[in-house]
Amino acid sequence: MILKFTKMHGAGNDFVVIDLISQRCKLRSRDFRKIADRRFGVGCDQILLVEPPGSPNVDFRYRIFNADGGEVEQCGNGARCFARFVRDKKLTAKKVISVETASGVITLRVRDQHQVEVDMGAPEWIPARIPFNAPAEQDSYQIEAAGQSLEIGAVSMGNPHAVTRVDDVDALDLDSLGPQVENHGDFPERVNAGFMQVISEREIRLRVFERGVGETLACGTGACAAVVYGLKRGWLRDSVTVQLPGGKLSISWPGDGHGVIMTGPTAVVFEGTIKV
Numbered sequence: 195m196i197l198k199f200t201k202m203h204g205a206g207n208d209f210v211v212i213d214l215i216s217q218r219c220k221l222r223s224r225d226f227r228k229i230a231d232r233r234f235g236v237g238c239d240q241i242l243l244v245e246p247p248g249s250p251n252v253d254f255r256y257r258i259f260n261a262d263g264g265e266v267e268q269c270g271n272g273a274r275c276f277a278r279f280v281r282d283k284k285l286t287a288k289k290v291i292s293v294e295t296a297s298g299v300i301t302l303r304v305r306d307q308h309q310v311e312v313d314m315g316a317p318e319w320i321p322a323r324i325p326f327n328a329p330a331e332q333d334s335y336q337i338e339a340a341g342q343s344l345e346i347g348a349v350s351m352g353n354p355h356a357v358t359r360v361d362d363v364d365a366l367d368l369d370s371l372g373p374q375v376e377n378h379g380d381f382p383e384r385v386n387a388g389f390m391q392v393i394s395e396r397e398i399r400l401r402v403f404e405r406g407v408g409e410t411l412a413c414g415t416g417a418c419a420a421v422v423y424g425l426k427r428g429w430l431r432d433s434v435t436v437q438l439p440g441g442k443l444s445i446s447w448p449g450d451g452h453g454v455i456m457t458g459p460t461a462v463v464f465e466g467t468i469k470v
């Protein structure tokens with residue numbers, strides 16, 4: 195089958211977006227791996243599927259697949275691109291769009307200059323719900339990786355994150371450290387590994403070695419995870435600018451019981467077709 199797609203990115207985290215409302219196609223894990231392959235396919239960090247809603251009070255269903263072919267619960271940069279895509283393709287004229295994901299319903303708000311604001315929902319700190327093997331919830335945890343003892347924050351934004359504060363993100367050997375955190379035995383579903391450098395109470399630098407992908411130029415849920423961890427530890431004050439290698443995101447969290455609000459850019463790179 196020949197499938198139409200749109201290549202997009204959010205702060206350099208890149209996606210192949212496929213409308214499965216006007217196209218009908220059953221895609222398997224190996225199809226996602228091929229589409230994501232930067233030599234034999236289109237190339238992307240994640241594939242985003244646009245599907246009809248599963249319940250009456252949401253506008254769309256949003257499914258996310260990592261480059262390794264695995265389906266995941268949430269993707270923040272992808273959510274912003276999703277909002278831009280469905281409006282560009284005239285699948286909706288709404289500026290406030292509700293989408294159901296594997297980790298619940300999120301609300302997308304289209305802003306000016308192709309910026310989109312997303313309520314990513316409340317962070318989840320309870321280890322069993324991250325999931326993370328720890329006897330009880332703590333502000334931080336010690337794990338061993340790549341011969342180092344790391345102090346991490348463990349939190350879910352629908353998907354699991356381990357956040358480590360470092361003095362200099364440029365000094366990190368992520369090729370070595372990243373996979374060891376991603377595949378650490380205390381994360382039964384693996385984990386996205388974020389490394390943050392605090393610039394000020396309202397600005398951080400962040401690099402993320404993403405589960406199922408490797409290092410990406412930006413990670414929306416990773417930015418949310420880093421900011422809520424930094425706020426909880428008292429290193430940050432609300433409304434934080436997150437500088438990532440591919441661009442910047444604005445993250446705000448009023449505190450427990452509230453959703454994390456992420457605002458950032460969207461970009462369309464090209465339209466194409468692929469044989470699956």
Ligand SMILES: N[C@H](CCC[C@H](N)C(=O)O)C(=O)O
Binds near residue numbers: 413
């Ligand atoms: N790699 C992530 C999914 C994509 C998250 C990221 N691209 C974002 O913008 O949130 C995971 O396995 O949970």
